[in-house]
Amino acid sequence: MIARPLLSVDRLTKAFGGVVAARDVSFEVGRGELVALIGPNGAGKSTTFNMVGGQLEPDRGSVMLDGTAITGLAPRAIWRLGAGRTFQIAQTFVSMTAVENVQMALQSAQNMSFNLWRSAHALHRDAAIGLLRSVGLADSADRPVATLAYGDIKRVELAIALAGAPKLLLMDEPTAGMSRGERHDLMVLVGALARDLGLGVLFTEHDMDAVFGHASRVLVLVRGEIVARGTPAEVQADALVQRIYLGKSGTLAAAEAGRSRGTS
Numbered sequence: 001m002i003a004r005p006l007l008s009v010d011r012l013t014k015a016f017g018g019v020v021a022a023r024d025v026s027f028e029v030g031r032g033e034l035v036a037l038i039g040p041n042g043a044g045k046s047t048t049f050n051m052v053g054g055q056l057e058p059d060r061g062s063v064m065l066d067g068t069a070i071t072g073l074a075p076r077a078i079w080r081l082g083a084g085r086t087f088q089i090a091q092t093f094v095s096m097t098a099v100e101n102v103q104m105a106l107q108s109a110q111n112m113s114f115n116l117w118r119s120a121h122a123l124h125r126d127a128a129i130g131l132l133r134s135v136g137l138a139d140s141a142d143r144p145v146a147t148l149a150y151g152d153i154k155r156v157e158l159a160i161a162l163a164g165a166p167k168l169l170l171m172d173e174p175t176a177g178m179s180r181g182e183r184h185d186l187m188v189l190v191g192a193l194a195r196d197l198g199l200g201v202l203f204t205e206h207d208m209d210a211v212f213g214h215a216s217r218v219l220v221l222v223r224g225e226i227v228a229r230g231t232p233a234e235v236q237a238d239a240l241v242q243r244i245y246l247g248k249s250g251t252l253a254a255a256e257a258g259r260s261r262g263t264s
């Protein structure tokens with residue numbers, strides 16, 4: 001138990017028709033922690049994630065964010081209370097520069113619509129560049145997003161999420177589509193931001209290097225239930241995890257490597 005958890009999820013449950021997608025899911029995320037939610041396809045990762053973010057209303061159970069009950073609130077309300085989420089930059093915005101995208105996010109966070117009497121260029125530009133600096137992209141501030149490398153676009157998306165000054169960051173498969181090097185760099189960055197800003201991070205992830213190399217703790221979901229939890233080393237050594245989640249083959253890494261070879 002964390003003394004004063006940032007996020008506290010208690011017995012969250014959600015069924016779709018006859019399928020119980022999440023059953024009595026309980027866990028905590030502390031400040032500065034990266035908590036990975038892993039499990040096979042259909043295990044209930046997205047369902048759990050969406051109940052925390054407000055996209056799905058739980059059948060029962062509760063979610064507390066920094067001491068405030070957020071169970072069943074709308075996504076926008078949960079975002080206002082400090083749970084940020086990374087989103088793909090919409091196609092409409094890729095022609096805009098990196099800094100313009102972050103400026104828009106800052107405006108949105110301050111609940112202002114575009115103000116026709118002030119130049120959008122000037123508005124929040126310094127703050128936006130500061131956020132781009134925190135993700136290592138200050139030098140690319142004035143480049144259109146469309147011209148950036150894939151890993152750098154993901155960094156802009158992270159800066160956009162940080163514009164809301166979140167306490168908790170929710171990331172659904174943050175490294176999907178990245179090269180091995182980009183994955184490593186992004187996870188190092190997220191870990192450093194979590195520590196420096198005292199952010200709690202909850203992420204789902206298929207890439208086992210990202211999970212076992214960078215998570216503070218790992219939660220393993222199988223058929224809607226958490227079957228194992230602990231440090232990466234503890235989870236990797238768990239016989240039940242190896243049997244249920246990974247099949248018969250030896251180590252976690254070996255099983256996952258086989259899986260990704262098979263699917264991508």
Ligand code: ADP
Pocket residue numbers: 016019020021039040041042043044045046047048
């Ligand atoms: P994961 O993200 O771990 O792959 P999901 O949370 O997406 O798993 O899904 C868990 C289970 O719930 C699956 O059996 C899935 O088919 C079912 N499910 C998820 N969302 C819905 C939905 N909106 N309607 C019906 N069934 C759903």
Ligand code: MG
Pocket residue numbers: 045046047
């Ligand atoms: Mg999913």
